[in-house]
Amino acid sequence: MTRILERSDGSHLAERELIENDIEAFLEANLRKELLRFTTVGSVDDGKSTLIGRLLHDSKGVYDDQLKDATLTSSTGEGVVDFARLTDGLRAEREQGITIDVAYRYFSTPKRKFIIADTPGHVQYTRNMATGASTANVALILIDARLGVLEQSRRHGFIAHLLGIPHLLVCVNKMDLVAYDAEVYHQIVKTFSDFCEELSFRSVQFVPVSALLGTNVVDRAPESTPYYDGPSVLEYLETVEIKGDINLSDFRFPVQYVLRPNLHYRGFAGQIASGIVKVGDEIAVLPSGKTTRITHIDTYDGELEEAFAPMSISLRLSDEIDISRGDLIVPVSAPLLRGRRVDAMLVWMSETSLDPGKTYLLKHMTRLIRTNVASVRWRLDLERLERDASVEGLGLNDIGLVQLDVHSELCFDPYHDNRASGAFILIDSLTNTTVAAGMLQGLTDENEISEARRGSQVSAEERRVRLGHEGGILALGGPNVSDLLKVAWAIERRLFDEGVLAAVTTEPEIARALRAAGLFAVLCGSAEEALNYSISDGEAASDRLDATISAILDRARASGLLA
Amino acid sequence: MTRTIDRHALSHLRLLEAEAIHIIREAAAEFDNPVLMYSIGKDSSVLARLAFKAFAPAPVPFPFLHVDTTWKFQQMYAFRERFARENNIRLIVHTNQEGIEANINPFTAGSQVHTDVMKTQGLKQALSKYGFDAAFGGARREEEKSRAKERIFSFRDEFHQWDPKNQRPELWNVYNGRIRKGQSVRVFPMSNWTELDIWQYIHIEQIPVVPLYFARPRPVVEREGTLILVDDDRMPLHPGEQPRQETVRFRTLGCYPLTGAIKSTARTIPDIIREMMVTRLSERQNRLIDFDEDGSMEKKKREGYF
Numbered sequence: 050m051t052r053i054l055e056r057s058d059g060s061h062l063a064e065r066e067l068i069e070n071d072i073e074a075f076l077e078a079n080l081r082k083e084l085l086r087f088t089t090v091g092s093v094d095d096g097k098s099t100l101i102g103r104l105l106h107d108s109k110g111v112y113d114d115q116l117k118d119a120t121l122t123s124s125t126g127e128g129v130v131d132f133a134r135l136t137d138g139l140r141a142e143r144e145q146g147i148t149i150d151v152a153y154r155y156f157s158t159p160k161r162k163f164i165i166a167d168t169p170g171h172v173q174y175t176r177n178m179a180t181g182a183s184t185a186n187v188a189l190i191l192i193d194a195r196l197g198v199l200e201q202s203r204r205h206g207f208i209a210h211l212l213g214i215p216h217l218l219v220c221v222n223k224m225d226l227v228a229y230d231a232e233v234y235h236q237i238v239k240t241f242s243d244f245c246e247e248l249s250f251r252s253v254q255f256v257p258v259s260a261l262l263g264t265n266v267v268d269r270a271p272e273s274t275p276y277y278d279g280p281s282v283l284e285y286l287e288t289v290e291i292k293g294d295i296n297l298s299d300f301r302f303p304v305q306y307v308l309r310p311n312l313h314y315r316g317f318a319g320q321i322a323s324g325i326v327k328v329g330d331e332i333a334v335l336p337s338g339k340t341t342r343i344t345h346i347d348t349y350d351g352e353l354e355e356a357f358a359p360m361s362i363s364l365r366l367s368d369e370i371d372i373s374r375g376d377l378i379v380p381v382s383a384p385l386l387r388g389r390r391v392d393a394m395l396v397w398m399s400e401t402s403l404d405p406g407k408t409y410l411l412k413h414m415t416r417l418i419r420t421n422v423a424s425v426r427w428r429l430d431l432e433r434l435e436r437d438a439s440v441e442g443l444g445l446n447d448i449g450l451v452q453l454d455v456h457s458e459l460c461f462d463p464y465h466d467n468r469a470s471g472a473f474i475l476i477d478s479l480t481n482t483t484v485a486a487g488m489l490q491g492l493t494d495e496n497e498i499s500e501a502r503r504g505s506q507v508s509a510e511e512r513r514v515r516l517g518h519e520g521g522i523l524a525l526g527g528p529n530v531s532d533l534l535k536v537a538w539a540i541e542r543r544l545f546d547e548g549v550l551a552a553v554t555t556e557p558e559i560a561r562a563l564r565a566a567g568l569f570a571v572l573c574g575s576a577e578e579a580l581n582y583s584i585s586d587g588e589a590a591s592d593r594l595d596a597t598i599s600a601i602l603d604r605a606r607a608s609g610l611l612a
Numbered sequence: 613m614t615r616t617i618d619r620h621a622l623s624h625l626r627l628l629e630a631e632a633i634h635i636i637r638e639a640a641a642e643f644d645n646p647v648l649m650y651s652i653g654k655d656s657s658v659l660a661r662l663a664f665k666a667f668a669p670a671p672v673p674f675p676f677l678h679v680d681t682t683w684k685f686q687q688m689y690a691f692r693e694r695f696a697r698e699n700n701i702r703l704i705v706h707t708n709q710e711g712i713e714a715n716i717n718p719f720t721a722g723s724q725v726h727t728d729v730m731k732t733q734g735l736k737q738a739l740s741k742y743g744f745d746a747a748f749g750g751a752r753r754e755e756e757k758s759r760a761k762e763r764i765f766s767f768r769d770e771f772h773q774w775d776p777k778n779q780r781p782e783l784w785n786v787y788n789g790r791i792r793k794g795q796s797v798r799v800f801p802m803s804n805w806t807e808l809d810i811w812q813y814i815h816i817e818q819i820p821v822v823p824l825y826f827a828r829p830r831p832v833v834e835r836e837g838t839l840i841l842v843d844d845d846r847m848p849l850h851p852g853e854q855p856r857q858e859t860v861r862f863r864t865l866g867c868y869p870l871t872g873a874i875k876s877t878a879r880t881i882p883d884i885i886r887e888m889m890v891t892r893l894s895e896r897q898n899r900l901i902d903f904d905e906d907g908s909m910e911k912k913k914r915e916g917y918f
Contacts, residue, residue, distance in 0.1 A: 084624035310670035361633035
């Protein structure tokens with residue numbers, strides 16, 4: 050509330066004076082403040098909560114009653130403020146003594162307003178880190194000066210890079226405990242800079258700090274760190290250039306809502322995801338591809354000649370073409386990627402592991418479509434930051450590259466070119482929980498799809514309409530090959546009788562070709578595909594065969610593999 | 613009006629406005645039967661304006677719901693009626709009749725029971741009665757510690773309960789609005805606003821608010837250090853207690869017997885902002901319900917309080 054900064058340069062005094070003597074002038078200046086969102090990543094004991102508590106405290110972002118609370122119940126000694134307690138929200142966390150979810154905090158200085166997404170940094174909390182990172186301009190990472198650059202520091206840096214955070218602020222904390230040793234600081238800077246060389250940050254800044262004592266947090270402390278001549282943590286946050294963080298070159302407008310107050314008005318409401326739009330611009334509507342022109346840019350406060358991301362507006366168009374929620378309006382010649390087979394990085398966020406046989410819901414901008422995860426190419430080994438290609442699934446807090454088979458065409462930009470049009474979430478269609486955060490990388494390399502599909506002039510949709518069902522692969526495994534085939538042929542017969550064109554194969558390549566042709570492949574005994582069902586001894590016996598087949602098909606239907 | 617910082621950058625307030633409009637449209641599109649929780653206070657007034665902006669020139673496509681404890685300030689009722697009439701709002705007013713019949717009131721039942729029965733239970737009754745699957749609220753994350761982790765689309769189970777340990781992850785501005793029948797979502801478009809943002813927005817947008825926010829001479833009694841307005845003749849005075857005229861105003865509005873006034877001379881919105889900036893009290897310090905027990909807001913929220 051009262052977020053007036055007390056600093057040695059006196060800037061807080063100027064703002065306080067303005068508030069007391071010329072509130073209108075203060076309000077005018079306040080209106081022009083930029084908003085910076087940053088996320089803090091750190092491990093349990095590296096002093097992250099203390100740093101945030103210190104920023105909030107020293108910028109008066111803490112209420113008196115909260116401060117009292119943190120002082121009285123502190124375990125660190127009577128009358129001492131336990132800064133970490135200022136940021137710990139829920140009871141369960143207080144009991145465990147760690148922050149277990151993303152907490153949002155707010156403060157401002159005379160220069161900017163800030164939103165902090167405070168996230169815990171254990172390896173098991175990758176999902177929280179990803180959540181905080183998804184909207185941040187800056188990632189603030191803490192490194193304990195006594196311990197140096199640990200694996201987890203690299204991990205935090207890598208995840209920040211993966212989520213596309215533009216700027217990285219590395220706080221080398223607990224400098225007081227190493228007597229502000231320049232050697233220690235420079236060694237950490239060197240090691241971590243080398244690591245960051247390979248990552249895609251627009252800027253990386255290091256600051257030697259003591260969160261506990263406030264060294265280089267709000268004010269610079271040249272007496273403690275004479276070898277450091279950069280900004281304090283707060284000065285950095287106030288000045289880092291963030292105007293370039295929003296993509297203003299590629300206009301992308303996902304239609305959220307169609308406004309039809311009367312027969313004469315049809316407006317398409319949405320928030321500009323990226324880029325700039327002007328009245329008169331020629332646009333295309335995806336996925337239909339129909340083109341028209343912008344005639345009006347409407348807001349409650351009146352019409353505009355021009356609008357830009359991230360404004361919420363409504364567009365009116367010169368032609369009456371069919372447009373609904375989920376459509377994407379882009380410039381006529383936009384070099385957008387379009388396809389049904391895409392590569393994406395996933396951060397898995399659910400206790401229930403990725404199930405390759407299951408159909409998920411994919412929400413991309415304002416569009417919700419079904420998708421299958423065709424394959425997991427590799428999982429990121431978070432300890433070594435290496436690719437592990439031996440896995441077939443992803444579990445809670447895993448990060449991995451997958452190939453998606455999306456049920457209708459996706460129109461997108463790669464995440465690293467455009468965060469807004471490259472991001473999506475995966476939703477479990479049965480429990481409705483959000484199971485993964487996704488970042489689109491690009492279309493799947495045609496070579497990796499299948500030789501036979503390249504250049505085909507028959508679309509999957511046409512095949513579906515002709516056959517009455519979608520293609521798919523049902524993978525069976527088990528110790529006895531003759532049992533497998535017996536079950537597979539019985540399934541083929543059953544499905545054929547039910548109107549589904551199925552075929553049995555033992556070759557994964559053939560199975561994929563059959564699926565691409567819109568048929569339902571029953572694949573026996575391949576180690577390449579994740580198994581949908583494993584046939585155990587006796588299940589193929591004549592008296593049990595019917596029950597086995599029913600169980601397999603029930604499971605295929607429950608997972609969305611079969612309609 | 614300051615819309616931009618330079619040619620292609622939004623000021624923080626317009627950024628928050630654009631974000632809130634996006635959230636409102638998203639929920640309106642994804643849910644079958646949304647409702648806007650209207651509490652008559654300043655945050656509700658801002659929320660309503662954002663809803664008007666989201667659908668202009670079309671009307672807001674969902675009703676407003678006021679869960680009435682019957683103990684609001686008289687000026688709040690007058691404001692509510694005028695607001696609904698002038699803006700052509702479909703306003704639903706719901707009161708927990710069981711609570712009325714049991715004569716639950718803040719004086720004899722105590723603040724905890726009164727709030728639970730008339731507010732929390734009343735809200736759940738209304739949501740179930742009309743089958744609302746999404747409810748917009750004006751809550752903000754900076755208001756209170758346990759709110760700092762609330763999602764923007766906050767999932768509630770069949771019993772309208774919030775489970776802070778089992779929230780859906782929420783990334784970018786991609787919200788998950790999928791629920792099963794009977795479940796619902798509370799939607800908080802102003803999650804990222806601060807109290808200063810609210811007042812500044814009211815100021816630049818010239819949004820009408822209840823006059824109780826502005827300092828005037830009013831009849832009050834002092835109880836346990838809190839100034840209570842004698843708003844109507846239902847207020848039982850203690851023996852020897854005599855209302856006295858004080859120039860006071862309210863920082864938050866709720867049930868008048870439970871809402872403390874502060875001594876103030878702030879007569880305009882800039883006055884209020886100045887006073888707020890120079891004071892350092894938590895927003896809810898003057899609402900008695902928060903002091904009932906440790907972590908009480910978190911407990912109320914788990915049980916379905918807004």
